[in-house]
Amino acid sequence: MARWAPGARDRLVVAAVDLFTEQGYDATTVAQIVERAGVTKSTFFRYFPDKRDLLVAGQEALSTLLTEGIAGAPEGAGPLAAVAAGLERASTAFGPLNRELAPRLKAAVAASAELQERDALKSVGLAAAMTDALLERGTPEVTAHLAAELGVVAFKRAYARWSEADREEGFAPYALAALDELRSAGATLD
Structure with missing residues (x-):
């Protein structure tokens, strides 16, 4: 060895x-x-x-990329536009190995309560990182929390779709489409 x-x-x-x-x-x-x-x-x-x-391998790097993207969003960008910038930046971490492992990882998580708990904690960590980055931009607290949670949901939806897609497209278009879908759905809640 x-x-x-x-x-x-x-x-x-x-x-x-x-x-x-x-x-x-x-x-x-x-x-x-x-x-x-x-x-x-x-x-x-x-x-x-x-x-x-092993399940959360790369979470720290992913959180860093998300926060860098949010921090680097244009001045005056709204919270969801900043989250979109974070998702775009984070997409650079996803390559062929991630796509290859995704179905097997999904099956392993589905079969283990302990891994499901660890996966949930990963989501909480990503939301916290995005919330902190939005607060740093001056976003009001409740808005920052909501935008971050939408970012996590968009990330999860995008990851599922990206990992199951037949074509070799990058992660960013899936993430941005998922966030736009959530934005549109949110507009119908009232």
């Missing part, structure tokens, strides 16, 4: 998702994950505190 082999983090995620899908989350051990990934246990623990954290 190579100690510092390139791509170790991605190999760990792929190995874990495959094992979670094949034998279930509870039956999968860290030892099996590292063996399949071809790395050492110490390499695993350099990237992840435990196997649950």
Whole structure:
């Protein structure tokens, strides 16, 4: 096993998702994950505190991209326009590996209450990051919370559609379309 082999983090995620899908989350051990990934246990623990954290791999980077996009939105942009800028910026994190893993990850999460809980916490973390970024822009608190929650719903809808799409299109068009769909739906609530 190579100690510092390139791509170790991605190999760990792929190995874990495959094992979670094949034998279930509870039956999968860290030892099996590292063996399949071809790395050492110490390499695993350099990237992840435990196997649950494999599900939220990249959440910190995603939150950073979302907040950078919101912060970089044009001055005077409304909260949803700023969230759209955040979603566009975050879309740069999604590539072929994400699309490849999405169906298997979805199946693994659906089969495990613990992973469903972890997925829910990921959504809460993304909403909090977007809320903070909107508050920094001077958005009123309740508006910032609502816009951030809409951003999370748009992100989830876009991810589901993008990962199931036949064509090799980037994530951004799906995210922006989902946000526009929610904006339109919100206008009909009154």
